[in-house]
Amino acid sequence: MTTVPATELRTFTDLDLIRGHLIDVYAEIRAPLLHLPNYAVTAFGERLDRHGAEPGFTAVLAYADGHPVGYAYGNRIEHGDRYWQRTAPEPAEEYTSHPAVALKEIGVREAWRKTGTARRMHDAFLAAREEPHVTLMVNPAAGDGKVHRLYQSWGYQDIGQSQPSPASPVLTVMLRAAR
Structure with a gap:
């Protein structure tokens, strides 16, 4: 079994500082x-610029030997946000009547999968958030x-479906308490 270098997590709120790192990791993991x-x-770059x-907006990147190996990023969504408007059935008002945090993307290079890196980035992302709930969308076919x-093992529950764009697959919308 090959061991991978330990990771260091870094948090950013300025997309300009990390845009290239995010795109590089994305291109590899989504190849x-x-x-x-x-x-x-x-x-992805267009979505990233919009989200940033x-x-x-907050991003947590994992670095090993100074190179990015994973990322998690998202931002606050408010009542009436298009994120909620595209979710069907309409989510309960207890989730949408106040700000929530949307985890927009999370990805880890293959060598760092199944090492806990994704969960560490996820938890670091949420640690600095004040919103009571976190939501994400997942392709139910991803990884079979x-x-x-x-995500279910991390406490997320299905609350609906969304198709963010005509080119996007239908995604499962999931939600859990942020803490």
Whole structure:
């Protein structure tokens, strides 16, 4: 078994400082899907720029030997946000009547999968948040359902479905308490 170097987590609120690192890691981990319009690096870059300009943007990157090996990022969403408007059925008002945090992306290079790196980034991302709930969207087919089951093991529950764009697959919307 190959051992991987330990990771250091760093938190950022300025996308300009890390945009290149996020795109590099994304391109590697999504390589098998990059031919699909929704997963193309250019599409990711456009989403990333939009998310980075939204209120409460925060990213946690994992570094090993100074190189980025994973990331988690998201931002605050308010009542009436398009995130909630695209979710069906309409989420309960207890979740949407106050700000929540949306975990928009999380990814880890293959060598660091199953090492706890994703969970450490996730937990570090939430540690600095004040919102009571965290939500995310997952492709239920990702990893033959393994990714969805992983999020369930972290305490997330399915609350609906969303198709963020015509090129996107239908995603499962999940939610849990932020702490």
